[in-house]
Amino acid sequence: MSFDIALIIDSIPKMLMGIGLTFQLLFLSLALGTALAIILLLMRISGRWYLSVPTMIYIYIFRGTPILVQIFIIYYGFPQLEFIRESIFWPILREPFGCAIVALTLNTGAYVSEIFRGGVIGVDRGLKEAGAALGISATHRFIHITAPIAIRLCLPAYSNDVISLQKSTALASTITLLDMTGIARTIVAETYAPYEVFVSLMVIYLILTWFIQRSFGWIEKRMSRHIREEV
Amino acid sequence: MEAITGWWDDFFWGSLVVVELFFVALILTVLFGLIGAAAKLSKNRVAHAIANGYTIIFRGTPEILVLLLFYFGSAITLTAIAQAFDPEVKFVDFPPFWAGSFAIALIIGSYATETFRGAFLGVEPGQVEAGRALGLSNLQTFIYIRIPAMWRLALPPFGNHMLSLIKDTALVAIIGLEETLFVAEQAIGTTGKPFTMYILVGAIYLGFSTIITLSVMLLERYANRHLEIAS
Numbered sequence: 001m002s003f004d005i006a007l008i009i010d011s012i013p014k015m016l017m018g019i020g021l022t023f024q025l026l027f028l029s030l031a032l033g034t035a036l037a038i039i040l041l042l043m044r045i046s047g048r049w050y051l052s053v054p055t056m057i058y059i060y061i062f063r064g065t066p067i068l069v070q071i072f073i074i075y076y077g078f079p080q081l082e083f084i085r086e087s088i089f090w091p092i093l094r095e096p097f098g099c100a101i102v103a104l105t106l107n108t109g110a111y112v113s114e115i116f117r118g119g120v121i122g123v124d125r126g127l128k129e130a131g132a133a134l135g136i137s138a139t140h141r142f143i144h145i146t147a148p149i150a151i152r153l154c155l156p157a158y159s160n161d162v163i164s165l166q167k168s169t170a171l172a173s174t175i176t177l178l179d180m181t182g183i184a185r186t187i188v189a190e191t192y193a194p195y196e197v198f199v200s201l202m203v204i205y206l207i208l209t210w211f212i213q214r215s216f217g218w219i220e221k222r223m224s225r226h227i228r229e230e231v
Numbered sequence: 232m233e234a235i236t237g238w239w240d241d242f243f244w245g246s247l248v249v250v251e252l253f254f255v256a257l258i259l260t261v262l263f264g265l266i267g268a269a270a271k272l273s274k275n276r277v278a279h280a281i282a283n284g285y286t287i288i289f290r291g292t293p294e295i296l297v298l299l300l301f302y303f304g305s306a307i308t309l310t311a312i313a314q315a316f317d318p319e320v321k322f323v324d325f326p327p328f329w330a331g332s333f334a335i336a337l338i339i340g341s342y343a344t345e346t347f348r349g350a351f352l353g354v355e356p357g358q359v360e361a362g363r364a365l366g367l368s369n370l371q372t373f374i375y376i377r378i379p380a381m382w383r384l385a386l387p388p389f390g391n392h393m394l395s396l397i398k399d400t401a402l403v404a405i406i407g408l409e410e411t412l413f414v415a416e417q418a419i420g421t422t423g424k425p426f427t428m429y430i431l432v433g434a435i436y437l438g439f440s441t442i443i444t445l446s447v448m449l450l451e452r453y454a455n456r457h458l459e460i461a462s
Contacts, residue, residue, distance in 0.1 A: 064394075064440035065433045066401035069412065073433060076419070077426035163291070170293030174405065181296060194303035202292040202300070209291035 007196045011187050015201055018180040021097075022208075025169040025179060029101050030162060033108030040113035045120060055113075062110035067168050070107055075099040075175045100172040108165050115161060119154030120146060152223045159216035163209055170205075180204065234424040235431060241418065245411035246435055252332055252400045252410065253439075259336030260396060264343025271348045282344065289341035294334075294399055301334040302327060302406040331403035339396045343389065350385035351377065383454040390447030397439050401432075411435050 040058065043051040062070070078084045078093050092098035123146050131141040173182035184201045188194050235242075270282035289297065305325035313320040324330075354377055362372040404412035415428040422428070 061433075061437060064437045066398040066436055068401045068404075069429060069433045069436060072412070072415075073426065073429040077429045080424060080426035167293040170295050173295070181293060184296075185299065188299075188303060192303075192307065194300055194307060198296055198300040198304070202288070202296055205293060205296065206288065206291045 004193055004196050007191060007193055008200050011184075011191075011197050012200055012204075014187060015180045015183050015197075015204065018178055018183045019204075021172075021177065021179040022166075022169050024097075025100055025104060025172055025177075026162075026166050029104035029108060029169075030165060032101070032105040033165070034112055036105060036109030037112035037116055040109060041116045041120070044113065044117060059110045059114060062107055063114070067103065067107050068171055068174065071100065071103040071171055071175060074103045096172070096175045096177050099175060100169075100177055104165065104168060104172075107168070108161065111161050111164075112158065115154045115157045116150065118157065119150035119152075122153045123149045152220075155216065155220050155223065159213065159220075162212055162216070166208060166212065167205070234422045234427050235418075238414070238418045238422075238428075241414045242411060242431065242435065245409060245414035246439075248328075248408065248410040249397070249400050249435075249439065252328065252335075252403060252408070253397055255328075256332040256336045256339070256396055256400070257393065259332060260339045260343050260392070263336055263340025264347045267340060267344030268347035268351055271344065272351060286341045286344050289338050294338055295402055295405065297338055298331065298334045298402055298406060301325075302330040305330055327403060327406045327408040331400070331406060331408055335396060335399045335403070338399065339392050342392050342395070346385050346388045346392065347381070350381040353384045354380040386447065386451055386454055390443070390451075393443050393447070394440055397443060398436065401436065 040055050043055045044059075046052060074093065075096060078099075084090065084093060093102065127145055127149070128141055131145045136144070169179060170181040172179050173185055176182075178186070180201060184197050187197050191197070267282045267285060270278040271286075273279060302325065306323065309323040309325060310320065313323045358376055358380060359372055362376045367375065400410065401412050404410055404416070407413070411432045415432045418428045419425045
C-alpha cells in the first residue's frame with residue numbers, strides 16, 4: 001500500500017469536472033426548496049386547519065425519513081406507478097437529474113420551512129402590535145415588519161441547512177449522476193485507491209463548506225449592521 | 232400490497248440490524264462527543280486543535296464520502312496487512328456493520344461535541360465550586376455534579392442528533408449491510424415493485440423517528456421533573 005501523489009494530481013481535475021453538476025443540484029434545489037418553504041410556512045401559520053394540518057404531516061414525513069430513501073422512492077419507485085408515467089411531470093421524473101432536484105427540493109423545503117417558522121415566532125410581539133396600532137394591514141405587517149426581522153433571526157440556521165443540502169447533493173451519485181462524488185466513486189472503482197481520491201474530494205467539499213459559511217457570515221454581518229456598535 | 236407478503240420476516244431482520252446499528256453508533260457517538268467536548272474545553276492546545284480539526288472535517292464533508300472512505304480504506308489497509316503475512320490472501324474487509332457504525336458515530340459525534348461543550352459551559356460554576364468546597368475530587372464533581380446538570384441542557388439538541396443518526400443508518404446499505412434498504416433492493420429484484428418496497432422502508436424509518444421523538448420528550452420531562460410545580 002502506498003500513497004500515490006500522481007494519482008491525486010491526476011484525479012482532482014477529473015473530480016472538479018463534476019463541480020458544475022454539484023452546483024446545479026445545490027443552487028437549483030436551494031432556490032426551489034426555499035420557495036416551497038415559504039409556501040409551507042404561510043400555510044402553516046395561516047391559522048386554517050385545512051392548510052396547516054397537511055403541512056405539518058408533510059414536514060413530519062420528510063423530516064422523519066432518510067433523504068436517501070426519498071431519492072430512491074422518487075427515482076426507482078415512481079416509474080412503477082401508471083399515473084406518474086402518464087403525467088406531465090414524467091419528462092422530469094424520467095431523468096436522474098430531475099429526480100435528484102425534486103427529492104432535494106422536497107426535503108430542504110420541509111427543513112427550511114421549520115427554520116423560517118422559528119424566525120417568525122422569534123419576532124417580538126410588540127413590534128407587530130405597534131404595526132397594528134398604526135393601522136397597517138396584516139399582509140403589510142408580515143411583509144414589512146415580521147419578514148425582515150425573521151430573515152435576520154433565522155439566517156444562522158439557514159446557513160447550516162445550506163451546508164447540509166450541499167452534503168446531500170453527494171447522494172445524487174447513488175442514482176447514477178456523475179457529480180463530484182459520482183466521479184470519485186468511478187475513479188476508485190478503476191484504481192482502487194480510496195484514500196487518495198476520497199480524501200482529496202473531502203478537502204474540496206471542505207473548501208466549499210468554508211466558502212458557504214464565509215458568505216453567510218458576511219450577509220449576517222451586513223444585515224445586523226444597525227445593531228453593531230461603531231468602533 | 233400483496234407484493235410484500237413473504238418479505239415481512241426479511242424486513243423485520245433488516246429493521247433489527249438498523250436498531251443494532253443505531254445503539255452501537257449511539258454509544259460511540261456519546262463517547263466521541265464527550266472526548267471531543269473535553270478536548271475543546273481543555274487548556275491543552277494540541278488537544279484543542281485536534282478537536283477543532285475533527286469537528287470541521289466531519290461536519291463539513293458529505294456523510295456518504297466518510298462512509299465510503301472508511302469502508303474501502305479499511306478494506307485496502309486490512310488486505311495489505313493480511314498480504315504481508317500471507318501472500319495468498321486476496322481481499323479482507325472490515326465488516327460493513329462496524330465500518331458503518333464507526334463512520335456514522337464519528338460524524339454525529341462531531342455535532343455532539345459542540346452540543347456537549349455548550350452544555351458543560353452551561354453548568355453553573357457555583358455548583359461545581361460547591362462540590363469542591365464539600366471536598367469532592369475532580370472525578371466526583373464530574374460524575375455527581377457536572378454530568379447530571381449537563382445532560383439536561385444537552386438533551387433537546389441531542390434528540391435531534393439521534394434523529395440524524397437513525398436516518399444516516401440508511402446509508403450503510405450502500406456498503407452492503409443487510410438492513411432495510413438492502414432488503415428492499417432484494418425484494419425489488421424478485422417482485423419488481425420498487426415503489427411499494429421503498430415506501431415500506433420509509434414507513435419503517437418514520438416509525439423509528441417517531442419512537443425517538445417520543446422517548447426524547449419523556450426523557451426531557453424526566454430530566455426537568457424537579458422544575459415542575461407541585462399540584
